[in-house]
Amino acid sequence: MFSRAFRVRSNTAIKGSDRRKLRADVAAAFPSLSADQLTELIPNKEELNVIKIYSHKGEAVTVYTNHKNPILFEIERALYPTVYTLWLYPDLLPAFSTWPPVLQKLAGGADLMLPGVVVPPSGFPQVEQGTLCAVTLLGNRAPVAVGVATMSTAEMLAAGMKGRGFAVLHTHMDHLWEYGDKSYPPTLAPLVTDSAEKKSTEDEEETEGKEPGSSSSDPLQHVDVGDLSLKETLMGKEELSEKRAAETAQDDSTELQQEAEDSRTxxxxxxxxxxxxxxxxxxxxxxxxxxxxxxxxxxxxxxxxxxxxxxxxxxxxxxxxxxxxxxxxxxxxxxxxxxxxxxxxxxxxxxxxxxxxxxxxxxxxxxxxxxxxxxxxxxxxxQGYHAPEIIPLYGVSTRLMPLFQESGHKKGSILSSSEVRNIIINYVKTNELVDETNKNFVKVNAILCDCLLDKSEQEEISNLKWDDLLSRCLERLQPLHQVTFYGQEPIVRKGNLEPIDITIAQRSSNKKVTIIKNLELYGLDPQCVANILQQKVQASATITPVPGAKDRVQVQIQGNQIHHLAKMLLEEYQLPRKYIQGLEKAPKLSRKK
Incomplete structure (x- = not known):
């Protein structure tokens, strides 16, 4: 669902009544959460936002964030935890394990197929069709995906572990995860199941019942094949014996250390x-x-x-x-x-x-x-952000086609300002239009008259200064611009590049807010800029759609924060000042007496 970028419709702070309702809904959806855990997940006073988004398929989704980290998302009145929440409460949902290489495909939008599910020695958790489940990677209990079971556990086994097992909704490394702080899963040791404990107890009883001399000398005899990794399988018996002995010694020392720690309350x-x-x-x-x-x-x-x-x-x-x-x-x-x-x-x-x-x-x-x-x-x-290289370009328009035909250019030809300058200079020299009495002027012939002069000027002007000639030519060409982001191919767009627009707006109670637009045009993530600003100035920041602009958002932060913005954009991001509009609205710093 979040394998592609989504569009943010609104981002607002949650009200007190809605906060209490959300806590009640979470308690009903996940009854295993304790009262303390509910208060930790949905705090009473800390910042909690509700964000309305549209997925790339047009689905309406509600996302709840705690300190900018998405903790829950809601689809058709059904609540789902994000991976950030599951890392805090890894046992919230029944979990199924898969191999690490599968995660990349899940993040790309694929569902989890049953052949990719690892069958543990203790067996699968018992789930019914439609049960919300977590997906973990082998050897780590921290969930990396959230999905819905497409069949029950019994049906999975009856199908011979073939077919689609889980419809994946959200994964680590998808765009919903990127909306947060982009942290990585913690390393959590798998829990020892009751069946595994029972099996180990039975093994201990069998060992105690045997005579000391009757124990097998082959260390591989009692090793469960499910516990062997591919690397261990390829190792020889001698190497494996040495490794097992070293692990046993390490476990003994760990147990002694734990016993010492357990003496504390x-x-x-x-x-x-x-x-x-x-x-x-x-x-x-x-x-x-x-x-x-x-x-x-x-x-x-x-x-x-x-x-x-x-x-x-x-x-x-x-x-x-x-x-x-x-x-x-x-x-x-x-x-x-x-x-x-x-x-x-x-x-x-x-x-x-x-x-x-x-x-x-x-x-x-x-x-x-x-x-x-x-x-x-x-x-x-x-350090990944590099300021884009921006080059103004010009397209040959219909009106100026006669002037550029001699140099072999047609309508729509794209030229830089230096190329335009050279073409004009060559045209003037080729047609001997330099004024003989004053070489700072150019004589206007019929083509220059039609291309560069307005109707009211055609009878009055016979000469133009070089600077005036070039500026008139550039004004009548079609404006374009080329943007080259670091490590990417150049992109040519029509029109002039819109500057980053910074404005100050007045809100209720005479409060001021700073609004920043057009960050996307310069390769900046508005959410990332909002997070950094919020951390620096300790003020609330939100992302809202730009009125009248499709797929564009703006950052809104409390107070007049232009000083901080200027330092960030000019010094940290190294953007040219000419592409930033509104820096003159910064508040005047009061002089210390």
């Missing part, structure tokens, strides 16, 4: 987990350019991604009970500074990266490479 363990994720996020995720940073965004987008596999942050289970109290404690230790920049909204405004606790923190093994890879991807996204 659950509350102490949750406090330790919060401290670990807090310092990990400060050290690897947050940059100085991200500040000021909303405290809720810091928790959701940074700390949650630093949580180890198989564990989940829950502030209610800690001694702090509220995230604001946890941050107050960190502020008392002078690690960071939190301020209320807007009423009721707290932000992290300063971080002491040289603090001994931050410096002493060591990133857990296994997270280092993943963090580096994610940081490089985020840097690629930040």
């Amino acid at each position: 659950p509350q102490e363990q949750m406090d330790a987990l919060f401290h670990q994720c807090f310092f990990h996020a400060l050290k690897c995720k947050v940059k100085k350019s991200d500040l000021p940073l909303l405290t809720s965004t810091f928790l959701r987008s940074h700390m949650f991604s630093c949580c180890p596999a198989g564990q989940q942050l829950d502030i209610k289970k800690s001694s702090y009970k509220k995230f604001s109290k946890f941050l107050q404690c960190m502020q008392q230790q002078k690690i960071l500074q939190v301020k209320e920049l807007n009423k009721g909204v707290e932000s992290i405004v300063e971080v002491d990266w040289k603090h001994p606790d931050v410096r002493a923190f060591a990133v857990p093994e296994g997270f280092a490479s993943a963090s580096a890879a994610q940081d490089s991807k985020s840097e690629d996204r930040e």
Whole structure:
């Protein structure tokens, strides 16, 4: 459904009554969510928007976003969770696994076929036709797609695992995912099912019943074929034995470490987990350019991604009970500074990266490479924008055809300004039209008269200055422009390129808003610009359709933010000033006494 770009019709903040109704609808649709989880998903005071969109097929969809991340979407009064929500609550829906290469096809709009579904040793979850399900990748419990089962579990097995299994609605890496912060799935260890536990218990009982000398010497004898990867299958028995022995030793050391950790109370363990994720996020995720940073965004987008596999942050289970109290404690230790920049909204405004606790923190093994890879991807996204190369062009019009015929050009021929200049100079010199008494003037012959002079001027003007001759010629040619985006073929369009238009509008209660149009023409994502602006100025930003323009949207942000816009467009995005209209409306900075 979201494999192609969709059109945003409206983007508004949700009202209090609608917020309560949405929470009730979510509770009815997903009864497994606890009251705390519902409040976390649909918060009481944090920013929550409702967005009306049209898919590429014209379907009307309602999307609910929390801090710009889509958390739910609604089609024909049916609610569906997005992958961002499923990463927080991975067991919300019954899950079916597939192979990693299949994800690319699902993101491209394909449905999940049964031959691509991996049959686990414990068997499939029991679902009926029409049941909403999650799709995961083998070895990771974090869902990557949401779909509807086209048949029941019994029918899937009866069909020999052939045919279409799930109608996929939304996936990781589709356009709905791109509408959010574009974060990547966490690594969550698969749950141990009851059948697997029972099987391991039976194996232990059988082993205890046997004599020590009667155990098999072949380590492959009791290895389930379903647990072997392709790489392990190709390995020899000796290599596999060594690998299994190393894993056993590692498991033993992990168990000892877990036993030591288990001596602490659950509350102490949750406090330790919060401290670990807090310092990990400060050290690897947050940059100085991200500040000021909303405290809720810091928790959701940074700390949650630093949580180890198989564990989940829950502030209610800690001694702090509220995230604001946890941050107050960190502020008392002078690690960071939190301020209320807007009423009721707290932000992290300063971080002491040289603090001994931050410096002493060591990133857990296994997270280092993943963090580096994610940081490089985020840097690629930040540095991925290159200002387009814009070249004004001109098309030969019907009126000016006689003037350009001698140079071999026809109606519609596309020329640059320098080519037009050379053609005019050659025409004048070839026809000996330079004024002999004053070489700054050109004599107007019959063709120049018809092409460049108005009827009222034809009898009065016999000579033209060179500059006047060239400017008249360019004015009467058809305007075109060529835009070349980085790494793409040049695009030629009719007319002059519209500048990025910045205007200030007055709203109710004498409030001002800044409206930015035409960002798409310069290869800028309006949603991305809105997110960056909102983070920088700590003001509400929305995306709305441009009145009277098809498939065009505008960014609207509270207050007069032209100073911030100018810095972003001119310095960060390196756009020429001549293509930005409205910078003169910036508020005058008051002088400090």
